[in-house]
Every structure is written in structure tokens, then in C-alpha cells.
Amino acid sequence: MSGPPPAATRPADQYRLPTNVKPVHYDVTVRTDLKALKFDGYVTAHLDVVEETNSIQFHTAKLNLGRVQLTSTALKEELVQPASALTYDDKDERATLPLPTTLPAGSKIALKIDFDGELTNGMMGYYRSEWEHDGKKAHYALTQFEPTAARRAFPCWDEPLLKATFGLTLISRADTVNLANMPATSEHIYTPSLTESPDTVSWLTAKLSALTTGSSEDKWKITTFENTPPMSTYIVAWANGPFEYVEDTYTSPLSGKVRPLRVYTTGDLIAQAQFALDVKKKVLPHYEQVFDIEYPLPKLDTLVATDFDAGAMENWGLITGRTSAFLLDPKKADLDGKKRVAVVQSHEVAHMWFGNITTMAWWDNLYLNEGFASLIGETIILDRIFPEWKLHPAFVSEALNQAMSLDAKLSSHPIEVDCPDANMVNQIFDALSYEKAASVLRMASRYVTEEKFLKGVSIYLKKHLYANSVTKDLWDGVAEASGLDVPKVMDNWVKKMGFPVVTVTEVEGGIRVRQDRFLETGPAEPKDNETIWSIPLSLLTTDASGKASVDHTILLDEREKFIAVDTSKPFKLNAGTVSVFRALYTPERLVKIAEEAAKEDSVFGLEDRVGLVYDALALAKAGYLDVSAALKLYAAFHKEKEYLVWKSVAASLSTISSTWFEHPDVTNKLNELRQELFVPIVERLGFEYPEDEDVDIRQLRTTAIRQAAFSGAPSVVKELTKRFAQATDSGDDSCIPPDLMNVIYWTAVEGGGRKEYDTVKAIAVKPKTPQMGIAAMRAMGAPTDRALRDETWDYLMNKCRDQDIFYFFAGLLDNYGARHYVGEQFKGAYDTLSERFAGNFSMQNIVKYAFGGLATEKDYTETKAFFEGKDASKYKMALEQTLDGILARAAWVKRSTEDLRQYLEKRA
Template sequence: MASDAHRLPTNVVATHYDLTICTDLEKLRFYGSATVHLDVVAETPSIEFHSFGLTLHDLTITSSALTESQSYTGSAVQLNKDNERATVSLASSLPAGSSAQLKLGFEAELTGSMIGYYRSSWKDGDTTKYYALTQFEPTAARRAFPCWDEPALKSTFTVTLISRVGTTSLANMPSISEDMYTPNTAIDVPWLNQKLAELSKKDEKQWKITKFEKTPPMSTYIVAFANGVFEYKESAYKSPLSGKTRVLRVYATSDLINQVQWSLDVKEKIVPLYERVFDIEYPLPKLDTLIAHDFDAGAMENWGLITGRAAAFCVDPKKTSIRVKKQIAGIMSHEVAHMWFGNITTMQWWDYLYLNEGFASLMGEVVILDKVFPEWRVHSVFVSGHLARALKADANPSSHPIEVPCPDANMVNQIFDGLSYSKAASILRMLYQYAGDEKFMRGVSIYLKEHLFGNSVTEDLWKGIQSSTGLDIPHLMDNWVKKIGYPVVTVTEVEGGIQVRQDRFLDSGPVKPEDNETIWTIPLFVLTVSDKGEAIIDRQILLNEREKFIPLDTTKVFKVNTGTVGVYRVLYSDERLVKLAYEAVKHKSVLSLEDRMGLVLDAPAIAKAGLIQTSSALALIDAFRNETEFVVWTSIGETLSELTSVWGENDKVVELLRGFTRPLYAHLVERLGYNPVNGESVDDRELRINAITMAANAGEPGVIKELLARFAQFVESGDIDSDLERIIFKIAVENGGRAEFDKLRTAASNPTNPSQAISAILALGATRDEKLAAELFDTILDETRDQDVAYLLMGVASNSKFRVYGVKRFQENYDALEKRFDGNWTLQTIIRAVHSTVSTRESYTSVSEFFKTKDTSKYKMVLNQTLDAISAKASWVERSTNDILGWLETKGAKL
């Protein structure tokens, strides 16, 4: 590892940091000092650590192995901006087995970059106020303090925060003292001591010093601290393992504090459940959440101090949108899961990011959430959410394995995607179902306990689960984790049973032999029916070769991948697909809710790849027109929306698709109405929202009239149904002009809650007016908060009239956007968003040519996936337009 140009040498390791940070929210700067305790593992003539964007002062190295202190000025420290490191050459080598201390001061601006230690702002009346917080994952701790910034290099931390009186300071651990700063206060590093003396002389306002408890061993990317004028709401839970009571808080500025109760309530319910499931107590004395107005990601699992954007944690108590409540509960549970997966046990290197994110997605958003909100049917939602996302992302020729080499920081930033989160969660869910709930969870607990406060790799997880199940887990799972892609299982009916064959699935078309070398070990989860008509599920059949014969009675119902548990597509003959569709819609079908969802999701994807006709997928959807379950309609809606988007520049196909869609959803709107009914199920409430949204987007006149009337009421009174807010705003802009546009521009900048801001920003992109579309890029793009720019561009991309124009304006604004979002995730998100709907060869050529002159190293993976996605859609249009037209015209004649 020492020879890896992208990794720090291992001859010296940090064991403890004494870290002091002074935050000046008026000058928007921070000043710090660090004393880093080092162990010398191998003889070394130099010490190398990470530092980026910091001005370093008074660097001193002391060691018992040296005859006297080695002192260096800042100019003697070699700084390498390209690899974000500082190197100090020593007058004499430090011997192996010795210890040393690195002391230094540092300072930097509190920028609005949303990475490192940065500033966030909010409006208190007409006054703009600032506070500061951290975002270090994956490689930005080095922007806040000099450190050994790699996940395996765990240390303990003692943090001291110096701030102005009247503000609140937060860190990973609880505070143990808070004292006033005086000129007699001693700071370990002379430079910071002098700086504080200067600040206190120039400024009459008083400063205070807050000291925090020492942390357990932890990685730098989950270190966190913050300073500002915050309020909080508090709760607590009693540990089911030890009986200890721990404080739970949510901090926010005064404009948001009354919208945090839901987040706090969810956290209180889930933390003890995690302790029981893992049989490991939460190890810190407290668990805070800090809500930020400016945040690059959705949320971040800093140990003891979760952070996240307002839309991720705030619910307006007067307007309880079920979508927002479910989203927030999932995010909170996901971040709390990281307190175990990632914080107690941390991946050895970013190659193994999925050990953090895949588990947090599965545990947080399914296993634990199901115990708190069983009425949400999160196992079913997983199919239309994470699994669908995973299968779509991994059907791309430019996909990557879940466990992917990450040699440098540029690559690390690119793997926080649908594969590390959704595909990882999906393959773990597949193993969870194959091995059995109890055995799987026992194996996970073994894995965590064997790596408490340590680091792990894939093989460590497999070892834990293998010890509890007796299964050969590496044989089952390694290709799912280490190889790119996933299979399509082709089912051919033969005498006495079925012949099943696996090949890699690509949505760009039939796979080439050189791309079809992987053989996965596939749990087939085969459903058959007994003589009494009862479902029998064989969970033990594995396809671990290219082809296999399975004996069964093909005159009866059968299905592969029952429950839609496996991470693969299933290709049936057209005749069998029709039979499954008819079985699925029976009142008492042997096929489950998840089976119906799987059929609806698989058919259009397989059609996109050219393996069946797209008209077969439409016929399958048509067979489900009397479906009653929300989650199935969600899958149907996503398919119809995708088809309408892909053919968005073919007016004839779009209008026929809209004509096919309208009666499907108008029927549901007529049954469910527009207003919630006391005592109705969560499913019916969400189905109403989905049906109204789909009907409105398809141009159903009665629904549009109702939504416009509701927008008029919003204009008059400010009151709006939070469940329907997003589609009301979109329809108002789409069917309106300047007045509607300006109203929502105001709502975007001065919302009643964070969710409303997102709804308004998305809606602005729906305008059909050329002048207003130009205004989005001429002025509104610059005015929009950095964290919300992607939403603005998503709205434009969803507008078939202006999506190509949106790509053009993105290209014109590229240089400014690249500079604006240098170093964080947003640029990748924007690139994916702005190109997400274009689907012609002309667009492919335009985008490809544009990026040939750009430095794409920070988003190359996303760009390649984006180009492949455009190409696949273009091929689909070329292949299937006549097929779709023929089917829709015939269907229209029958309606």
C-alpha cells in the first residue's frame, strides 16, 4: 500500500487528534490547531498527510526519538494540490516503533461549497444569517483540518470548538465544558493562541470555548462539527440491551424548528430496534441531527451528529404529505443504520462502499422501517424503488461492479450511485430471502461484532453469514458483487418442464459473446401450483451454469423469480406472458403483489432490449386495467411515463400513448375522488395521488380543470393539498403564463416548507412559453440555491418541448456550472439530470461532441452511462416505433 500513488504511505499512522476549531461567522473564516499523535510503523525520513485549501502555520514535529524538536515554517512544507497532500521532510529519520506529535495551525474561508467546513445561510426576516457545518464524505475532511483522510486510518478525536457567545457548538460527542475565552486561555499551538488574542482585541463580542468528550476510534469522513444559532427538540430512548437512557435531539434554525418533530419521533422508534436486531448497543452517549439549508447530498451519517438538507428531515405539521413523511422516515432510518454499518464497522477502502450503503438501504428502508410502519408495505415498495433503479442502472454497458476499484478521489466521488446503493441493497435482499431472515441477521450480527470499531472487506461479511447459514456464501455471491451487470433468465417450455438459460442483460440490445462470460449463481425462486391450486415455492433451485432443465407441469401456472426477489429479468414466450397476466389479475391469484410488479417492470425493459415486441409490454399493462393496488399502479405509471418520454419527439406516438393512459387513470380518479377519506388506507391515499398525477400528465380535461381550480385557491389563500402540491404546481405552469410562473418563482424562494420549494422549482421547468424557458437560464439558474439547481434542470428535462433546449443551455452555461460545483456531487447529478430524457441520435452526437473538449475525469463514469442511455433509447425508437403505432392505433379503434 505504501507504493500506491493514490494512498498515503503506511509508515506513519495517526492514533489521536486534539483538534481545536475557531469559527468566525461574521468574517466567514475559521482558524484551527491540531496536535496529531503518531505511531511510527516503519522507519521514515518524512511525514505525509492530507491537506487541501488550508493555509498552514507553525508546523512542529516532536518525538522522543529525536534529540531535539524539529521545527518547520509553512514554506518548508511541500504542498501537492493534485493529490491534496502535505509532506514534511525530517532532518533525521524516525525509527520504527517510536512515537511523534505533529502540531500545526491552519485557516481557511468558510465558503458556500457544501464540502469541508462550509457556511450555510438562511433568512430571518430581511436579514441573511449564517452558520457553519461539515460535510466530509468521502474525501473532504482534509479541507477542514490536516489529517490522515482514509477510512481505514481510524483515530480517536478530542474536539474543542471556539465560537461567539450566543451561538451553539455541536460535535460528534456531547460537550463536557463550556468556558469563556480570556487572554490567559492557553491554546496548544502558539499561532492559534496569537490569532485568538487578535480577534478578541478587535471584536468587543465575547468568545467561548466548548470542549467535547473523546470519541471512539473512527474514520475522518464521519467526524463532524457545527456552529450557529440553533434551537432543538429533544427526546430519549432506553436501550433494550443495557437499560441506559440516551438523549436524542434534532437541531435547526428558528424558521425550521417547528417542522422537525416527525424526524425526532422516527429516530426515537428506530434506534432501539437496531440495537435488538444487531445485538449491539449504540455506543455513543447521544445522537443528534442537524438540519441545513444548504447541503450537497440528501443526508450524512456523521457519528452522533447526523446532518442533512431541510427537505430530508422537515415536515410541516399542518400539511402532512404522505410522500414526504415516508421519504423522511426512510432517510432517517437509513442514516441511523449507518451508526452500525459504516461507523462502528467501516469499509477498508472505498471499493467496499456498498458494505455501508447497500446495508443502510436494505436495513434502514425495508427491514427496520417495516417493523415501525407495516402499513407502508415497504417490501413491495422496494421492488418499484431500489430494485427497479438497480436493474435500470446496471443494464447499461458502462455500468460498474458493486465492488469497484477506486484508486483516486475522482473515482471515489463517482461511485455514490444506484449500484452502490440500490443494486447492493437488492443483492443483499436476495441473499436475505434465500438464506432466511433469522440466519441472515444472525450472520450480520456476527460480522459486526467481529469488526467492532474496525474495518472490513467483502470476505468478512461473507464469513459472518456463512457461519450462521452453513451456505457457501462466496460461491453464491461473489459474481453478483465483483462482476458487472446481471442476467436475463430465458424460460423455454419443453417436454416435462422448462429449460432455463442465463445471459447478461443489456438494454442496448442482444449481448455480444465477449460481454457474456459471467455465470451468476441465481436463486430461481420457482413457483408452481399443487393439485389443490395452492402455491408452492421452491427457494433452493440454483442456476449456476449456462443452462438447466427444471421438471415441472407446464400445463399449470408457474413462475420464475416469484416475489420478484432475484436481481435479474425473466424472459417468457409471448404466450406464457399472456397466461401469467391473466393469472395475475384473478381475484384470488397464486401470484403475489410483488409478482405483478415484476411482470410490469420486466416486460418493457426486455422490449427496450429488443427481446420482445414493445406492444407485448403494452398488452400486459392493458390486462392490468382493473388492478387495485397502489404499488402495481406505480410500476405501470413508470412504464407509461418512460414510453411517453422516450417517444417525446414523436407527437403522434405521444398523443396515442396519452390517449391510452387517460382512461386507465381517469377510472381510478373517479373511484377515489380528490380528497382524502377518513379511515382510508395509506395505499388508497397514495393511489389517489398517483392516479391524479398520471391522468393530469396525460391531459385528462376534468382532472386538469380541478387542479387549476386548486391552484387558484392557492393563489388566493396560500392553502394547498400537500399530497397534490407537486402536480398542481406543474399543471398550473404548463397551462398558464407569466402570472403562474411568477407565483411559483416566489414560492420557490419563500416556501412555507422545504418540500414546497422543491415542488415549485420542478414546476418552473414545465413552462411552454419560450421567453419563460429562457428566463430559467438567464436569471433563475443563478438565483437558485446550489443544492436545488439539479431540481430546476430536472424540471426542464421533463418538458418534452424544451428538453433539447435545456441541453443546449446547459452547454452554454457549462463553464460556470463546473466552477460553481467544483469538488462536490452536484455536477454529476446535473449531467445525469439534464440529459435524462433526450433520446435521438442527433442528441447523442451533440452531447458526445460537446464533452470531447472537456476534462471529464471527475464524472467520466456518469457521462459514459448517460451517453449509453441516450443511445439505447434511440435504438428503441428506431426498432419499435411502427410496432407501438400499430398496437396503439388498433387499441384506439377498440376503445
């Protein structure tokens, strides 16, 4: 495949701006014209000359630049030049201004540049979002700069290390709302006689005088905002549109200061914003107390947009994100939707400290932002607000297992990874920078104790307030708080790709443990098995009375080690499933562990049982265990009461079924097993969701119904299709519990025809809530009829919002009969899709969904051949991981089909 050279081959001075000048403050003025869908303005960058220079380089992309003015303490007169005096490097998105004389170190510059651009629908830079107002399409505008798109909105030094303060002035039509990182200091209607700075007067007079006719529609206003603290360009933000808001306040537990909190969106959606506002109010005081650092800005807004590429963005003082990340109707929201809003809001608030106050020096340390926000925001802090959600045990299945699944591929990457250009930066926003980083930080927290870990984090943040940091700075803070050699233990977890499998061999007097790199394709070759990790083993043992204790201090920091253990009593490595490794026991020991785990008073806790389920599946996939051994383990949990264990069993069975999707003799028998396990739970819990019932029971009911329906249980399919028909015929959807919306829509479309499809499509086109829209979009991938699939394909190519396209791809992927169809359709539409999603995050997801279910060597060969010669530089990692996944599934099917068949036949 063609593409850029490997990351490590490109010297830093080729992708980083020169350090001869440094921005200290920007004055940015932007005028937004929502009628013409254009913006224009000017920026004055105040620069310090660090080293003498005869040129100035800065970032710019997709902008038309105008006049350039430079004043300097070292120049006798102002330098005024047209944009044609600049030279451009489109590949690295830079412009260079040559200077007529060398500027000496220590001098200061003010560089003013006029610019204008289009408000495109590309969901990057300063872009437009569409909504429906009074039955007509309307637009508003907002920014999305992370990682490298601030340069699409104004010329700047667009690197995280180059922090500066920002003063924003937004000019807009008078009937719209302007938002930015900081509160407004003034706002007034423009008149030709207004008293502004000379720069503003001259620029406004030229731009606006001809446009102002006296009509109310042509009135313009000027909003000026407070200057920001020192910050990186990627978290600068502003927006303009007809926004409404809900409002509350919180009181700082550190200072007693009261700050306003708002959630903004358009008027048609604002009624669904209250829950996100409530979460924001609840989590903020906890962050201040844990870090002993007050939130530093005067306000914290959230803006919810109908077009948004990522999930959400932590702009300082103005969080932004898509509707499904922040909106819900309490009466129509399922629990998963409620969790998503809470998780996203708390995650983004965590960034106000991790990323915004203290920022990674370069994108190779992205995990210092995202790993912390994932662990502390989504688990540690949110658990204090919603303890009933059991977020610590849930972390095992929702973060740790997801991270290990990706990291088990040869095409993985280290948490700390070289990022030589924008293409690479975009690709590392993945489960390794988020979930694996969070898992490694969780492991460090358990090793040093959570109290000392959080203390160390506070030390780290305080030493780098309004500054930048690297990995060593974090470890230094935790080491100071704990007194332990943290870098020695943690460095390889961050700097090396992969993770180990720890093989347990029982010998006289104890166990011998050995570490090797774990790969989903089986034992690693010597060249891929060089890393030795320092592994906190967290060994659980039991005494004569049956009481369990855990030793968190044991490190496996060599290839092999002997540990004294009484193997006649229950024991287990990785107590609490905290460390990042798979534990491989003998089949005999696994049976004993399963028997102990299945006991009502088991010494193995909830996290242990969840970890056992996922370990068994991963080890079976890699050939260390028979699949039948994993299935026997799952069967041992048939009396389990905890939802999270059942969830892990359900996910594992779904993975096996998905892998053997082209072997109906296997999937049919597997469906019988799924029905045996889950239909009794459905019969016990029913289909109704009483108010205020136990959260675990609610989630277990949903999981059981989904498993029963997807495995074709007649009684469950009948009930779900009956409820769909009742809602369709009556127009009253109250018979569809929100938690069953996804499975009911899917089941109705999969087993139905034109009527069911059209009903779901109408919901997708105009949903009452974001959650209903997502459920309907995914269900449009369920038809068995080719003509309806074609209609779904036409809709995703020509009618759906760009941000939503991956929901349709995901739906088609879930439909076993459509997997080859969606791959072939992708190939036919490749040129259109690659152009449509050039530069944003979506193409990576589309590639994964288009080919991520395939499971034969033939599929691998054909998929690889299709991408040969294509420029895959913007999604190279996703493609390599997808191809690795196809090969791993193919090898698993080849190796384990007979074992799986025999086990399922014997059961029958």
C-alpha cells in the same frame, strides 16, 4: 474525452498514503468566525511509527498551513519548521514533511500544524450555509467530509482504514452553539487569564486578545468535547451557529441506558423537526435488538442545514442533511415527503453500525455501508415502524428496478469497484453502491433466510467492532450463521458488473433455463457475456389443488439447466421478485402469467405483479418483447386494486411516453390509453384526502390524478387549475391537498402564463416547507413560453442555492418541449457550471438531467462531440451512462415505433 487513466492502471501506492506512520489520536482545535466567514486552528496528530521513515505524508487541501512542530520519542529536541518546509502534491492533495533524521519503527510522534481557511459555499469540508434572520442574510457553519474532504478542514490521514480517536475543541462567538460527534465536557467564555493547556493559551492569546473588546458581540467561548471512539476521518463532524433543538430520549433495550436525542436547525425551521426526531427514537431500539450491539455513543443528534450537497450524512453522533431530508410540517406534508424523511433518518441511523462501528477498508467496498443502510434502514427496520407503507413490495420498484435500469448499461460498474482517486470515489455514490447492493443483499437474505442473514450480519459486526472490513468478512459471517457456501453464490454479484436475463423454454417434462447478461440495447456480444452468476431462481409452482409453493434452493450456476416443472399449471421464476434478473418467457406463457396475475385470488403475490410490469418494460426496451406485448400485460391489470401495481404501470407508461416525446402521433394515442386507465380511478376516488384513510387508497388517488393530468385529461386539468386559481386569488392554499401540490403547480404553470408562473416562483423563492419549495422549483421548468423558460434559466444560474439547482434541471427535463433547450443552455454555460460545482456531487446530476431525455442518434453524436476534449474526470461515469441511455432510447424508438403505432391504432 480526456481524463485520468482507467482505474485499474494506477497502482495503490500512488493514491494511498504510505503506511509508515499511523495516526492513533488527533487533538483538533478550530475557531469559527461567522462574521469574517473564516476559520483557523491547529491539530496535534499523535502518530505511531510503524516502519522507519525519514518523511511524513498527510492529506491537506484548500488550507493555508502555518508552523509545523514535531516532537518524537526518538528526537532529542522539538523540530519547528515553517509551512514552506513542506512539499505539496495538489493532484492527490498531500503534503510531505522531510525529517532531518530517520525515525525508528516503534517510536511515537506528536505532529502539530497550524492552519486556516475560508468558509466557502462549496458544501465540502468546513463550509458556510446561508439562512434569513430578521429579514437579513446570516450564516452558520458545518462540515461535510465524505468521502475525501476532511483534509479541507484540518491536516489529517484522510482514508477510512486509518482510524483514530478525536478530541475536539471548538472556539466561537459566545452567542452561538457548538456541536460535534460527542457531548461537550466543558464550555466557558474566554478570558486572557483562563486556565487551559499551554498550547491553547498561547494560541488563543495570539488569536483572540486583540479581538476581545468587552462588547458582548466580541465575546468568545471555548467548547471542549469528549474523545471519540476509534473512527475514520470522513465521519468526524462539527458545526457552529445559532441553532435551536427539539429533544427526546430513547432507552436501550440491551442495557436500559437512557440516551438523549436531538434535532437541531435554525429557529425559523425548528417547528418542522419533530417527525424526524420521532422516527429516530422509534428505530434505534430495533437496530440494537437486530444486531445485538448497543449504540455506543452517549448521544445522537441530527443537524438540518439549508445548504447541503448530498441528501444526508451519517457522521457518528451528529447526522447532518438537507431540509427536505429531515423537515416537514405535518399539516402540509404529502405522503412522499413523510416517507422521505422517515427513510433518510432510518438510513442514517443504520450507518451508526454499518460504516461507523465497522467501516469498509477502502472506498471500493462502499456498498458495505450503503447497501446495508439501504436494505436494513429503508426496508427491514422501517417496515416495523410503518407496516402500512408495504416497504418490502415497494423495494421492487424503488430500489431493485432502479438498480437494474442503471446496471443494464455497458457503462455500468461492479458493486465492488476500483477507486484510485477522489474523482472516482465521488462518482460511485450511485444506484449500484446503494440500490443494487441492497438488492443483492436482499437476495442473499432470502436465499439463507432473513433470520440467519441478520444473525450473520451481527456476527460480522461483532468481529469488526471499531475496525475495518472487506467483502469476505461479511460473507464469512453469513456463512457461519447459515452453514451455506455464501461466497460461492454471492461473489460474482459483487465483483462483476451487470446481471442476467433468464430465458425460459418449455420442453417435455419441464423447462430449460438459460442465463445471459442483460443489456438495455439487446443481446450482449460474446465479450460482454462471459459472467456466469449463481442465480437463486425462487421457483413458484402450483399443485393440483391450486396451492402455490416456492423452492428457494434452486441455483442456476451454469449457462443452462433443465428443471422439472408441470407446465400445465401456473408457474413463475423469481417468486417475490427477490433475485436480480429479468425473466423472459414466450409470448404465450406471458399471456398465461398475465391472466393468472390479474385474478383476484392470484397465486402471484404483490411483489410478483410489480416485478412482471417492470420486466415487461425492460424486455421490450431491449428488443426481447414487442412493446405491444408489454402494453397488453398492463391492460390485463385494469381491475387491479393494489397501488404498487398501478404505480409500476404508471411509471412504465410514463417511460414509453418520455421516450417517444418527439413523436406526437404516438404520445397522443398513448395519452388516450393513460386516460382510459386512470380517469375512472380519479372519478371513483375524487380529489379529497380524508384523514386516516387507507394509505394505499391515498397513494392510488395521487398516482391516478398525476397520470390523468400529465396525459391531458380535460376534467382533471380543469379541476387542478381551478384549485390553483382559488388558492392564488384567496391567499388560502388549503384547497391544495399536500399530495397534489406537485401536479397542481406543474399543471397551472404548463397551461398558464405570467400570473401562474410568478405565483409558483414566489413559492420557490420563499417556501413554507421544503416540500413546497421542491414542487415549485420543478414547476418552474413547465412553461411552454420561451421567455418564461429563459427566466427559469436565469434564476437557476444566478439566484438559486447550489444544492437546489438539479430540481430546476429535473423540471426542464420533464417538459418535453424544453429538452433540447436545456441541453443547449447547459452547453452555453458549461464553463460556469463546471467551475461552480467542481468537486461535489451536483455536476453528475446536472449532466444527467441536461441530456438524459434525448432519444436520437443525432442527439448522441452532438452530445458526445460537445464533451470531446473536456475534462470529464469528475463526472465521467454519469456522462457515459447518459450517452448510453440516449443510444438505447434511439434504438428502441427505431425498433418499436411501428409496433407501438399499430397497437395504439387498433385499440382506437
